Amino acid sequence: MTAFDRSERLTWAGRGAAYAASFARLCAYPVPALLDIAGVGPGVRVLDVGTGPGTVAAQACARDARVTATDADPGMVELAAQAAPGAELCVGALPRLPFAEATFDTVIANFVLNHVGSPRAALAELRRVLRPGGRVALTIWAAPPAPGQALLGRAIQAAGAVRPPHLPTGLAPEEDFPRNESGLAALLASAGLHATACETLRWDHRVTATEWWSGPAAGVAFTGQMVVGQPPHTQAEIKHHFDILSTEFTDTQGMLTLPHAALLAGARR
Structure with a gap:
């Protein structure tokens, strides 16, 4: 396990409910497309890696489908058990999953590669548990981020926040890859997977400012750890800048309309 992985475990521990109430609806947007690319239907053996809620x-x-779901955080597994009572749930984390080789017809990883220290090793493990000819479907945030995704980071930067010591600066250079369509396709190929589709999804996420702020205020994800890792006066400054910058995205109904972009890929073993 890398330092990045250890930081991710700490970041998400105990924050399942806060994530479900804030960013989960955003991350649900690509799910129908993922299931379509993965060919999910009656009787298909599906593994949902990093299931979250x-x-x-x-x-x-x-x-x-015949669904198995796993997550590194036990709290997330509990939430998923409530949302999907027909699935088999267990605690498990990349890059070592508790399943035999060639167990599943398809593996789905929705915004999971953003949270692993070795994306290539993670993909190799997804390939291992996939039957020959089986499908992988995944999403990952595009970079540079779309304007709506960058809002919280802009507020943090404007407040002069300093990165807390427990947060890594990012992946090791040899592990990173371009967060664009060609970069993701090349990453899949390096793990022995044959890309069948790779596209950029763009959508506007409509949300109240209160809901959007609730995630980072509770320490959810990297931006949340940046917020809660600051002294109180800096946290207040971040919120102040968030309120100002949010006006750029506020519509006539008082809702935020936040443009987002993600990469959607399908591949075969």
């Missing part, structure tokens, strides 16, 4: 697992169960 169980959004993918629940929608795969609704298609009558």
Whole structure:
């Protein structure tokens, strides 16, 4: 396990409910497309890796698939069990999953590669548990980030926040890759997977400012750790700049309309 992985475990521990109430609805947007690319239907053996609150697992169960879901955080597994009672749930984390080789027809990883220290090793493990000819479907945030995704980071930067010592600066250079369509396709190939689709999804996420701020205020994800890792006066400054910058995205109904972009990829073993 890398330092990046250890930081991710600490970041997400105990924050399942806060994530479900803030960023989970955003991350649910690509799920129907993921299931379509993965060919999820009746009887298909599906593994949902990094299930979080169980959004993918629940929608795969609704298609009558045979669903197994796993997450590194026990609290997330509990939430997923409530959302997808028809799925088999367990605690497990990349790059070593508790499943035999060639167990599944398809593996889905919705915004999971953002949270692993070795994306190539993670993909190699997804390939291992996939049957020959089986499908992988995944998403990852694009870079540079779309304007809506960058809002919180802009507020943190404007407040002069300093990175807390427990947060790594990023992946090791040899592990990183371009967060664009060609970069993701090349990463899949390096793990022995054959890309069948790679595209950029763009959508506007409509949310109240209160909901959007609730995630970082509770320490959810990297931006949340940046916020809660500051002294109180800096946290107040971040919120102040967030309120100012949010006006750029506020519509006539008082809602934020936040443009986002993610990479969606499908591949075969």
